Amino acid sequence: MSVTPLTRRPLRCAVAVAAALGAVVLALPPAASAASAEPGNCPVKDDPSWSGWTDYAQLTEELDQIEQTSKGRVQVDVAGRTTQGRDLYAARVGTGDRVLLVTSAIHGNERTGTEALLGILKDLGSSDDAATHQLLSEVTLVAMPMVNPDGGELNRRINVRSWDETLAQFPQLAGAPRAWYHSLTGDGIAQPGYDLNRDFNPDLDYTPRAADLPGQQTDAGFFLSPESRAIRDTYTALRDEKGAVDAYIDLHHMGPCERITGGPQDGKLVTVSLDYPPLGVNDGAKYKKDWPKLDQDKSRRYAVTVANGIADAFGSQSRLASTARYLHPDTREYAGQGRSAFALNGTGTVLFEVRGQQDDLGQAQKGMFVKAVRTGVESLLGGLASGTADTVDGDTFFQLPDYGWETTAD
Numbered sequence: 137m138s139v140t141p142l143t144r145r146p147l148r149c150a151v152a153v154a155a156a157l158g159a160v161v162l163a164l165p166p167a168a169s170a171a172s173a174e175p176g177n178c179p180v181k182d183d184p185s186w187s188g189w190t191d192y193a194q195l196t197e198e199l200d201q202i203e204q205t206s207k208g209r210v211q212v213d214v215a216g217r218t219t220q221g222r223d224l225y226a227a228r229v230g231t232g233d234r235v236l237l238v239t240s241a242i243h244g245n246e247r248t249g250t251e252a253l254l255g256i257l258k259d260l261g262s263s264d265d266a267a268t269h270q271l272l273s274e275v276t277l278v279a280m281p282m283v284n285p286d287g288g289e290l291n292r293r294i295n296v297r298s299w300d301e302t303l304a305q306f307p308q309l310a311g312a313p314r315a316w317y318h319s320l321t322g323d324g325i326a327q328p329g330y331d332l333n334r335d336f337n338p339d340l341d342y343t344p345r346a347a348d349l350p351g352q353q354t355d356a357g358f359f360l361s362p363e364s365r366a367i368r369d370t371y372t373a374l375r376d377e378k379g380a381v382d383a384y385i386d387l388h389h390m391g392p393c394e395r396i397t398g399g400p401q402d403g404k405l406v407t408v409s410l411d412y413p414p415l416g417v418n419d420g421a422k423y424k425k426d427w428p429k430l431d432q433d434k435s436r437r438y439a440v441t442v443a444n445g446i447a448d449a450f451g452s453q454s455r456l457a458s459t460a461r462y463l464h465p466d467t468r469e470y471a472g473q474g475r476s477a478f479a480l481n482g483t484g485t486v487l488f489e490v491r492g493q494q495d496d497l498g499q500a501q502k503g504m505f506v507k508a509v510r511t512g513v514e515s516l517l518g519g520l521a522s523g524t525a526d527t528v529d530g531d532t533f534f535q536l537p538d539y540g541w542e543t544t545a546d
């Protein structure tokens with residue numbers, strides 16, 4: 137695919153959020169826009185090679201190897217198939233009652249989570265120490281390390297799926313406007329697709345209806361893509377089998393140059409930022425009548441568990457522990473995100489946003505970012521197993537520093 141660097145500029149999670157917030161974008165500090173990406177100690181590139189990152193073929197091979205080496209401990213299932221025919225893998229390890237589902241690369245060009253999950257699966261599948269066996273008796277981990285491989289192979293955010301293909305599957309939508317999160321082009325590549333992280337509905341049995349289209353950011357999504365449906369199906373099967381999915385982590389990337397505001401790492405570049413579900417004012421109060429299982433504090437407890445685990449592993453001054461709160465003004469509302477839909481069903485959900493995408497940073501700092509993500513996921517696994525994730529004070533989430541948005545976004 138030949139595209140110019142100019143049109144290849146990726147839409148980052150944070151930028152997309154800021155644009156959707158309208159007036160708020162004007163008040164954000166310059167560091168929140170792609171235009172502020174400066175050379176020097178925050179070097180960025182326009183279109184570096186991503187050959188150093190795991191692609192779909194390598195993922196397939198690696199998962200096969202992990203499954204074989206584990207001698208039955210890791211089970212790799214095909215949870216669905218993309219529009220272009222790629223398998224969507226769900227790898228499962230552990231037999232415990234505490235259940236963690238993790239998805240990565242739902243935005244195809246956000247890749248550190250894929251590497252982190254492969255590392256975790258490899259270790260949990262082959263380590264024979266007592267601590268590993270103990271952990272696997274307490275938790276069940278289902279990892280979906282690449283849930284948008286069609287987008288990933290194009291190194292872009294959205295998946296690949298036309299509106300005609302959507303109508304062929306859901307003929308009842310004929311004549312309705314396209315869903316608001318369906319685009320005709322993505323990251324400069326003129327192939328249509330969906331922002332998959334807007335395609336979720338808390339009604340997990342939802343069937344697409346013409347009257348609900350096109351929808352908007354504060355509405356639930358419509359499960360119009362095979363990728364989001366595969367994640368939904370994996371979630372509901374786990375819930376039905378185990379009684380509940382305790383936790384869900386969604387692994388992403390944000391803009392490349394954000395700096396911590398306040399705390400022991402004031403002024404340092406963010407390594408990873410964390411969030412609980414964005415469900416509007418008063419902590420999602422308007423949802424609680426219809427979705428009584430919503431527990432925003434549970435999501436914050438799990439996020440705190442992640443942040444504490446990273447700081448404990450590396451020390452609070454470590455660059456790996458340069459952890460922030462992700463952009464989340466009170467009014468922020470993204471009902472169609474997977475983490476929102478699953479939270480409304482009672483799961484504690486944590487968003488990871490690693491600083492910079494491979495489009496900006498290439499492989500620079502890849503090892504550090506992957507290690508931070510991996511340690512964060514492992515921290516929640518450990519916290520679920522020991523129970524500390526349930527008892528930590530969720531309010532301490534608000535003591536994590538932001539990156540300059542708190543005082544300017546109101």
Ligand SMILES: [Zn+2]
Nearest residue numbers: 149243388389
């Ligand atoms: Zn993302």
